[in-house]
Amino acid sequence: MTAISHSTPTTAERPIISVRDLRVLFRTPGGKDPIRAVDGVDFDVQPGETLGIIGESGSGKTSLGRALVSLITPDSGQILHDGLDPTTLRGARFRAHRRDYQIIFQDPSAALDPRMTVLDSVAEPLAIVRAADDAARRREALAMLARVGLPRDLAERYPHQLSGGQKQRVNIARALMLRPKVIVCDEVVAALDVSLRGEILNLFADLQRAFGLTYIFITHDIAVVSHISDRIAVIYLGKLMELGAADAVMGEPLHPYTQALLSAEPLALPAALRPKRRIMLEGEVPNPAAPPSGCRFRTRCPVARPRCASEAPLWREVTPGHSVACHFAEVAGRPQRDAILSTSMQK
Ligand SMILES: Nc1ncnc2c1ncn2[C@@H]1O[C@H](COP(=O)(O)OP(=O)(O)OP(=O)(O)O)[C@@H](O)[C@H]1O
Ligand code: SF4
Ligand SMILES: [Mg+2]
Structure with a gap:
């Protein structure tokens, strides 16, 4: 390091x-x-x-x-x-x-819903607080995924299709969505x-x-x-x-x-x-x-x-x-x- x-x-x-x-x-x-x-x-x-x-x-x-x-x-x-x-x-x-005031935990899998795609997981915090419309939320989520270094084609995958490092990047993106x-x-x-x-x-x-x-x-x-x-x-x-x-x-x-x-x-x-x-x-x-x-x-x-x-x-x-x-x-x-x-x- x-x-x-x-x-x-x-x-x-x-x-x-x-x-x-x-x-x-x-x-x-x-x-x-x-x-x-x-x-x-x-x-x-x-x-x-x-x-x-x-x-x-x-x-x-x-x-x-x-x-x-x-x-x-x-x-x-x-x-x-x-x-x-x-x-x-x-x-x-x-x-x-x-x-x-957000928290990210050790186990990258535990925080992600196995039934949701990466994109939906990252957009979800905005949906919960009813910020923006669906299309805008998806755009923001895609931009955040890029920001944390995840390629576009991962957005439609499910958590079990990701490596540990990729899952933790998704968690980081999710935590950042509400700034x-x-x-x-x-x-x-x-x-x-x-x-x-x-x-x-x-x-x-x-x-x-x-x-x-x-x-x-x-x-x-x-x-x-x-x-x-x-x-x-x-x-x-x-x-x-x-x-x-x-x-x-x-x-x-x-x-x-x-x-x-x-x-x-x-x-x-x-x-x-x-x-x-x-x-x-x-x-x-x-x-x-x-x-x-x-x-x-x-x-x-x-x-x-x-x-x-x-x-x-x-x-x-x-x-x-x-x-x-x-x-x-x-x-x-x-x-x-x-x-x-x-x-x-x-x-
Ligand atoms: N929900 C709980 N009910 C009862 N005891 C608990 C609970 N959560 C933590 N403890 C106890 O409180 C103490 C502190 O636990 P804590 O999880 O905060 O430690 P930690 O420093 O994070 O440990 P680790 O490095 O293993 O994660 C421990 O004795 C633990 O057993
Ligand atoms: S027992 Fe505690 S107070 Fe005493 S020397 Fe060790 S650390 Fe210091
Ligand atoms: Mg601990």
């Missing part, structure tokens, strides 16, 4: 998404405590940027992404869309608002052959420039997140561990969890950013219905100290634009990390 040049957005603009103390809980039959899928998360997304969200399976990425586009109602906290709280909207106003402002991309290249991923990521970047889109790019793949993101957020057991500019998070990760994630896949990073040694994460991800006391990463943290069990680390900005939740972020940062890991740590 060739690296995409990152355009760092100005912070002076009003965030297009603003998240404050967000919680998404799931109650399961027989479960004593709810699953804390998203458990107190704060961040802003600026117009035109790509925010990558990375974390292991079950860390809450999809739950967060679905809440961001109003597919899940949060249990508490707030999400503002361009300053507006979508939960205050009803009926037609809510539906109209939701068009601006959204924000697209949450949830593992959108994970189901694709590795050789195709760079191509589809480049298409996303190209469409972002053409349509002025803002992306939330959810993935567990370090190569993908480093390729496409302006900023990166790292999530563990429903909480943000670190958030900062992509180069800073990849090059000088402050949180031991980020360091461990990056060290597990050194070849995913450009040579200059590759960690020198592997940090092994011990143990399983704890039960999200009963996360550990204090710092929820402490049961797997290679540099945990007694304080980590009794006191939850504050979410704090350590350098401008680079926030972290670790009591010892300053000493756990990359330059000192190797020394720390070879030293027995006491408070």
Whole structure:
């Protein structure tokens, strides 16, 4: 994959998404405590940027992404869309608002109706909102198919007659038909052959420039997140561990969890950013219905100290634009990390 040049957005603009103390809980039959899928998360997304969200399976990425586009109602906290709280909207106003905030999922087949042709699938969002007449909708759909790089003769095919990459292009075209402002991309290249991923990521970047889109790019793949993101957020057991500019998070990760994630896949990073040694994460991800006391990463943290069990680390900005939740972020940062890991740590 060739690296995409990152355009760092100005912070002076009003965030297009603003998240404050967000919680998404799931109650399961027989479960004593709810699953804390998203458990107190704060961040802003600026117009035109790509925010990558990375974390292991079950860390809450999809739950967060679905809440961001109003597919899940949060249990508490707030999400503002361009300053507006979508939960205050009803009926037609809510539906109209939701068009601006779309989501594309991992499985390109699941989102497409197997009985509809590609052209009908792509034109359908306009039909649902009764925009334009049938002929105009078809014209727009054909233009969008061309825009996402699909040849004209695919328009009359059915989903089972397409490759995975072609299906994902159809999904992208469909999501763009209502001219959204924000697209949450949830593992959108994970189901694709590795050789195709760079191509589809480049298409996303190209469409972002053409349509002025803002992306939330959810993935567990370090190569993908480093390729496409302006900023990166790292999530563990429903909480943000670190958030900062992509180069800073990849090059000088402050949180031991980020360091461990990056060290597990050194070849995913450009040579200059590759960690020198592997940090092994011990143990399983704890039960999200009963996360550990204090710092929820402490049961797997290679540099945990007694304080980590009794006191939850504050979410704090350590350098401008680079926030972290670790009591010892300053000493756990990359330059000192190797020394720390070879030293027995006491408070
Ligand atoms: N509908 C649901 N009902 C109950 N629990 C759920 C539901 N959806 C998600 N969860 C739980 O919430 C937690 C977060 O799940 P989520 O799907 O958000 O994680 P994820 O980071 O997207 O994982 P993956 O990388 O595997 O897609 C997990 O413990 C999951 O089992
Ligand atoms: S607060 Fe403690 S347990 Fe948590 S990441 Fe930092 S050092 Fe590790
Ligand atoms: Mg997921």
